[in-house]
Amino acid sequence: MAYFPIFVDLKDKNVVIIGAGDIAYRKVEVLLPFHPKITVIAKKVNEKIKELFFSKKIDLKIKQFDENDIQQDHFLVVVAVDDLELQKRISQICSKKNILVNSVDSKEYCSFIFGSIIHDGDLVIGINTSSKAPAVSKALKAYLMQRLPKNIENLIEKVSKLRKIDTKNMQIEIKKFFNDAKN
Ligand SMILES: C[C@@]1(CC(=O)O)C2=NC(=C\c3[nH]c(c(CCC(=O)O)c3CC(=O)O)Cc3[nH]c(c(CC(=O)O)c3CCC(=O)O)/C=C3\N/C(=C\2)[C@@H](CCC(=O)O)[C@]3(C)CC(=O)O)/[C@H]1CCC(=O)O
Ligand SMILES: NC(=O)c1ccc[n+]([C@@H]2O[C@H](COP(=O)([O-])OP(=O)(O)OC[C@H]3O[C@@H](n4cnc5c(N)ncnc54)[C@H](O)[C@@H]3O)[C@@H](O)[C@H]2O)c1
Incomplete structure (x- = not known):
């Protein structure tokens, strides 16, 4: 079954990675x-995650997971442990609290899945295969990145200004951009 893509405002939301x-x-x-x-919570922490903590990009708790690690003010939880039983347990805790949860080894324990993401300024493209073939999502991202028209961020800026004042010119700019991109 296919998954519906939504684009979520994550700014300042509490996200926990186990x-x-x-x-x-x-x-x-x-x-x-x-x-x-x-906030990352784990018994053992790899070097790259330690670096993110030392550069103040994330918070870090080095500990064994327990139920109190999931709190009602958490918006989203990612369960990236190498233990399927624990993935199931944390997924159930999150579901009871209505917290979005992603579990890296089984879609059964996910209320959302990650896509392969192209992110360039205000443009975000998410690709997923309904959990069937993540490697295809990754390959399609590389394929699309090579083929996306250049300077699309300029078009977005131009159109964001025009759309409130001059929709006719807005449509002309969009048409012109994609016509030029074809050539
Ligand atoms: C797109 C991407 C985003 C990201 O992770 O940010 C992503 N997986 C990526 C890569 C990747 N993952 C895996 C391989 C090895 C090849 C293979 O096994 O196929 C590769 C390829 C590689 O790494 O080269 C293994 C794997 N993945 C999952 C399982 C468990 C299962 O299938 O049940 C297993 C087996 C674990 C094992 O037992 O070994 C599950 C999920 N992976 C998803 C997302 C969700 C579905 C998205 C979709 O529908 O496309 C979902 C359901 C849950 C989730 O993670 O959200 C990211 C590309 C990022 C990029 O663009 O660079
Ligand atoms: N979804 C995907 O895209 C994808 C891709 C490849 C692999 N996987 C799966 O992801 C899982 C994680 O892979 P990895 O290479 O990062 O594993 P890893 O062994 O390097 O890391 C596991 C982490 O979980 C922590 N952990 C385990 N039990 C814990 C507990 N009780 N409390 C706190 N922390 C605990 C460990 O301390 C460690 O930090 C694997 O099971 C693998 O099959 C998923």
Whole structure:
């Protein structure tokens, strides 16, 4: 079954990542440009995540997970531990509290999944395969990145100014941009 994409405002929202290995790091990296307040909780922490903590980009708690780590003011939780039973347990705790949860080993324990993301200023494109083939999402991102028209951020800026004052010229600018991009 396909997943509906929504674009969420994460600024200053409390995001908790359980686990601090390579996969947790990947999830942290992809979230950081959207400015949430990230806390990583794990027994063992890899060097790249320690660096993010020392450069004050994230908060870090080195401990074994317990139920009190999930609080009602948490907006979103990512469970990136190498333990499927724990993924299931944390997913159930989050569901009871109506907190969005992503679990890295099983879509059954996810209320949302990550897409492969193209992020360039105000432009965000999310790709997913309904959890079937993440490697295809990654490859499609590379394919699209090579083919996206250049300077699309300039068009976005121009149109954001025009749309309130001159919709006719707005449409002309959009048409012209994509016509030029084809050539
Ligand atoms: C898109 C991306 C975003 C991101 O992670 O930020 C992402 N996975 C990426 C890469 C990737 N993941 C895996 C491989 C190895 C090849 C392979 O196994 O296929 C590669 C390729 C690589 O790393 O090169 C292994 C894997 N992934 C999942 C499982 C468990 C399962 O399938 O049940 C396993 C097996 C674990 C194991 O047992 O080994 C599950 C999920 N992975 C998702 C997202 C969600 C579905 C998105 C979709 O529908 O496309 C979902 C459901 C949950 C979630 O994580 O949100 C990111 C590309 C980022 C980029 O663009 O660079
Ligand atoms: N979703 C995806 O895209 C994707 C891709 C590849 C792999 N995976 C899966 O992601 C999982 C994590 O992979 P990894 O390479 O980052 O693993 P890892 O072993 O490097 O890291 C696991 C982390 O979980 C922590 N942890 C485990 N039990 C804990 C507990 N009880 N309390 C607190 N912390 C605990 C460990 O301390 C460690 O920091 C694997 O199970 C793997 O199959 C998912």
